[in-house]
Amino acid sequence: xxxxxxxxxxxxxxxxxxxxxxxxxxxxxxxxxxxxxxxxxxxxxxxxxxxxxxxxxxxxxxxxxxxxxxxxxxxxxxxxxxxxxxxxxxxxxxxxxxxxxxxxxxxxxxxxxxxxxxxxxxxxxxxxxxxxxxxxxxxxxxxxxxxxxxxxxxxxxxxxxxxxxxxxxxxxxxxxxxxxxxxxxxxxxxxxxxxxxxxxxx
Numbered sequence: 001x002x003x004x005x006x007x008x009x010x011x012x013x014x015x016x017x018x019x020x021x022x023x024x025x026x027x028x029x030x031x032x033x034x035x036x037x038x039x040x041x042x043x044x045x046x047x048x049x050x051x052x053x054x055x056x057x058x059x060x061x062x063x064x065x066x067x068x069x070x071x072x073x074x075x076x077x078x079x080x081x082x083x084x085x086x087x088x089x090x091x092x093x094x095x096x097x098x099x100x101x102x103x104x105x106x107x108x109x110x111x112x113x114x115x116x117x118x119x120x121x122x123x124x125x126x127x128x129x130x131x132x133x134x135x136x137x138x139x140x141x142x143x144x145x146x147x148x149x150x151x152x153x154x155x156x157x158x159x160x161x162x163x164x165x166x167x168x169x170x171x172x173x174x175x176x177x178x179x180x181x182x183x184x185x186x187x188x189x190x191x192x193x194x195x196x197x198x199x200x201x202x
Contacts, residue, residue, distance in 0.1 A: 143174065
């Protein structure tokens with residue numbers, strides 16, 4: 001019996017163009033290695049460096065990039081929270097059968113952009129009993145500690161929880177911990193199809 005549903009955010013509820021930032025920055029000459037960029041991104045995603053320091057890294061490594069151009073490029077990945085997904089999570093919340101938790105790898109620039117530009121965000125956030133953003137809790141998926149954190153906070157038995165994400169590495173960690181899982185393929189599936197695709201769990 002599923003009592004808790006843990007949702008990812010990007011490409012589960014909010015649409016993403018995952019190549020948009022890469023494409024926007026590729027026009028600038030970069031002197032940093034991919035490993036350096038990934039390290040800085042991970043530090044920022046776990047709140048270990050400030051937005052100012054994060055931005056400074058990009059400006060110092062991408063020749064000719066201005067602060068405005070960087071911020072614009074960084075947020076180009078973000079699209080919209082469609083109305084049908086908002087209605088789905090609102091109905092699920094109002095039904096009061098499950099504890100609903102959002103668990104997202106994200107960062108301050110992205111969340112600030114969403115707050116200012118996505119009209120459904122406030123109503124969306126109100127539909128969760130727990131709302132965990134990696135940069136605020138200093139942990140990120142696929143590390144086990146972020147799952148253990150929400151388990152302790154919400155007294156979750158993983159066997160009674162469903163974890164929904166679009167990345168295999170995050171799903172793999174959840175499976176190791178005993179969660180039921182759904183690796184959602186946005187090209188073929190939508191989170192609103194939950195009770196059809198995962199009917200055996202309910």
